[in-house]
Amino acid sequence: MKSKNLAEIIFCCIILTFLAVLIVMSRGLPASSVRLPLLIGGITLTLTVVQLVINIRERAAIIKIENGPDGSEAEQKPFLTRDHLIRLGITCLFMVLTLVLWYLLGFLLAALISSMLLAFYLGEHRWYVVVLSCGISVLALYFLFSELLSVPLPKGILFGGYW
Amino acid sequence: MDMVISAISDVFLPLNILWFLGGTALGIVAGVLPGVGASLTMALLIPITFYLDKTTGLMTLVSAWAGAVYGGSISSILINTPGTGANVATCFDGFPMARNGKAKVALGISATSSMIGGLFGITVLILFSPYISKISVMFGAAEYFLLAIFGLTVTSSTIKGSTLKGLISSGVGLMISFIGYDIITGTKRYTFHTMYLEDGIDFLIVVIGFFAVTQLFSFLSEQGSISQAGKIEGKISEGIKLTFKHIKVALTSSIIGTIFGFAPGVGTTAASLVAYSAAEGGSDHPEDFGKGIPEGIVAAEASNNAVQGGALIPTLTLGIPGNSDSAVFLAGLMMYGINPGRNLYETNSHLLYVLFIALLLAQVAFWIVGMLFTPIFAKITLVPIKILLPIIWIVACLGAFALNNEFIDCIVIIIMGVIGYLMKKLDYPTVPLLMGVILGHLAEKNFARAMMISDNSLICFVDSPICWVIWILIALSIILPRMLSKRSERKRALRAAKEPEEE
Numbered sequence: 001m002k003s004k005n006l007a008e009i010i011f012c013c014i015i016l017t018f019l020a021v022l023i024v025m026s027r028g029l030p031a032s033s034v035r036l037p038l039l040i041g042g043i044t045l046t047l048t049v050v051q052l053v054i055n056i057r058e059r060a061a062i063i064k065i066e067n068g069p070d071g072s073e074a075e076q077k078p079f080l081t082r083d084h085l086i087r088l089g090i091t092c093l094f095m096v097l098t099l100v101l102w103y104l105l106g107f108l109l110a111a112l113i114s115s116m117l118l119a120f121y122l123g124e125h126r127w128y129v130v131v132l133s134c135g136i137s138v139l140a141l142y143f144l145f146s147e148l149l150s151v152p153l154p155k156g157i158l159f160g161g162y163w
Numbered sequence: 164m165d166m167v168i169s170a171i172s173d174v175f176l177p178l179n180i181l182w183f184l185g186g187t188a189l190g191i192v193a194g195v196l197p198g199v200g201a202s203l204t205m206a207l208l209i210p211i212t213f214y215l216d217k218t219t220g221l222m223t224l225v226s227a228w229a230g231a232v233y234g235g236s237i238s239s240i241l242i243n244t245p246g247t248g249a250n251v252a253t254c255f256d257g258f259p260m261a262r263n264g265k266a267k268v269a270l271g272i273s274a275t276s277s278m279i280g281g282l283f284g285i286t287v288l289i290l291f292s293p294y295i296s297k298i299s300v301m302f303g304a305a306e307y308f309l310l311a312i313f314g315l316t317v318t319s320s321t322i323k324g325s326t327l328k329g330l331i332s333s334g335v336g337l338m339i340s341f342i343g344y345d346i347i348t349g350t351k352r353y354t355f356h357t358m359y360l361e362d363g364i365d366f367l368i369v370v371i372g373f374f375a376v377t378q379l380f381s382f383l384s385e386q387g388s389i390s391q392a393g394k395i396e397g398k399i400s401e402g403i404k405l406t407f408k409h410i411k412v413a414l415t416s417s418i419i420g421t422i423f424g425f426a427p428g429v430g431t432t433a434a435s436l437v438a439y440s441a442a443e444g445g446s447d448h449p450e451d452f453g454k455g456i457p458e459g460i461v462a463a464e465a466s467n468n469a470v471q472g473g474a475l476i477p478t479l480t481l482g483i484p485g486n487s488d489s490a491v492f493l494a495g496l497m498m499y500g501i502n503p504g505r506n507l508y509e510t511n512s513h514l515l516y517v518l519f520i521a522l523l524l525a526q527v528a529f530w531i532v533g534m535l536f537t538p539i540f541a542k543i544t545l546v547p548i549k550i551l552l553p554i555i556w557i558v559a560c561l562g563a564f565a566l567n568n569e570f571i572d573c574i575v576i577i578i579m580g581v582i583g584y585l586m587k588k589l590d591y592p593t594v595p596l597l598m599g600v601i602l603g604h605l606a607e608k609n610f611a612r613a614m615m616i617s618d619n620s621l622i623c624f625v626d627s628p629i630c631w632v633i634w635i636l637i638a639l640s641i642i643l644p645r646m647l648s649k650r651s652e653r654k655r656a657l658r659a660a661k662e663p664e665e666e
Binding site for chain 2: 018032034037048095115123144149150151
């Protein structure tokens, strides 16, 4: 609960920063363009400050309970475990890798390589299952988008494609 | 009568039926793929069907449109990724039902309620379009602004959990919608000096990020398959029976969908979200919504298919497309020589009857195709997550890329996915944010127009009967859910008090 509360406070701060930046960027723009955004931004900012105050008070209460007279600290399930955070981070990296490969090698190769690597990372070690499932899916999607729906897919700059 | 019989005999020619079924299948496939949708499918079919007979071409377009709107529900239910914006609300209860091992039941409900909603909307179109078109014309800037506010209040007041967090979500969604060019003055706002943000952030990008990518991150901590039960329970017929059990919800949602359809520019997504929220607010057990309840799917799917009929009312009678799908359809109509307007019934009556019959048939056609392939679709929920996850990512990436052919859209969906995941973990509802992004443009554009027309006077928001009706609906949308939830709390308390007495 403590770590979740901390995450809520950080999230509120991120929203406040986002809203504050947008409000500051409204300077110099015509009044008619920013009338409604400033109104909505101001109201949302106020509500977010209220939520932040609630979260800070909750944190104070949690700390008070933890440092209570009996001095015991209740066992808590962490909001996000370290392992889960690492998995999230690596998955995000795989996603970015997909896009980089897409830029270099084109959709088909990039999708095949990145989907197989991700499946291996997630724990599927039967190579024939990975190759078959990812291969068939990617080829089917390529055919659907590129041939049937005529959506132009990039060929990758290494193969003479362009952006 | 002769015209109707002639139209029926034309529709049931073997070649026409073949193209019709092909259009349905293509529409369903296109609907399943995020980022594709009915507009793109019809846009691709128009040049192909140009060389066909008018009847054949028209039937193909109609069937593809209906199929695409239904098809989006399949990916919503199976992998929590709406195929089109119209199927966002289907995810809320469709995916939890699939997770409970009832994918077949969920797919059965979605197909049947889509058919009911579609038939309702088309029936209203056939019987009442000349009369309803007069109401479409009465919608001005002030009415559209209030309609947008109604959409926001309905979703914000019926969300579960903290209302404060819901309002913050709404506000952030509205602020995201303000990024890009100001529609009225053409001023660049909040673009951070990037060309990409000058066009704003497409709401489908937000949808793909918040649903597909967020769900992907949620799956990381799980093993097994989508179906947590490890098997598929229930039958398709159960889904059909459940739809008819909640026929009141289906009809109410169809009415909402039809109304949102004939108010041009409001959109199918808003219709399905409002219908879902209305069904939740009016339910005796609103706390079960979002956990895999049949009414949730019925409300979402009936409304989004009813929009088709509603959107065609201003399209055919006034030449004003009701939404983006009907705009592309209008282009197809004009290519076949059907010019919308008051004289449509006199000048093109044969093609018009063909259109009506094809529209009605299309609702049944996708139901039949859906029922046939549901057992195959449902098996996706048994595929191990570690194999499905990379495929979902590739589909999401392709869908985001297909929208604008912009590479950076794929990066944005990752960012949206991270934000959506954090919001989910911290109990911030995402529906109000989506509504804010969808309705922000509509609200701002019409607010500015209304103020310009009325010379900056706020009286314009209360000086027409339609405005009064919408104000009443806004008030009801705020008061009713509270009253109904208090009533259901009292009922639950009474039930709980009776149980120990009976023991």
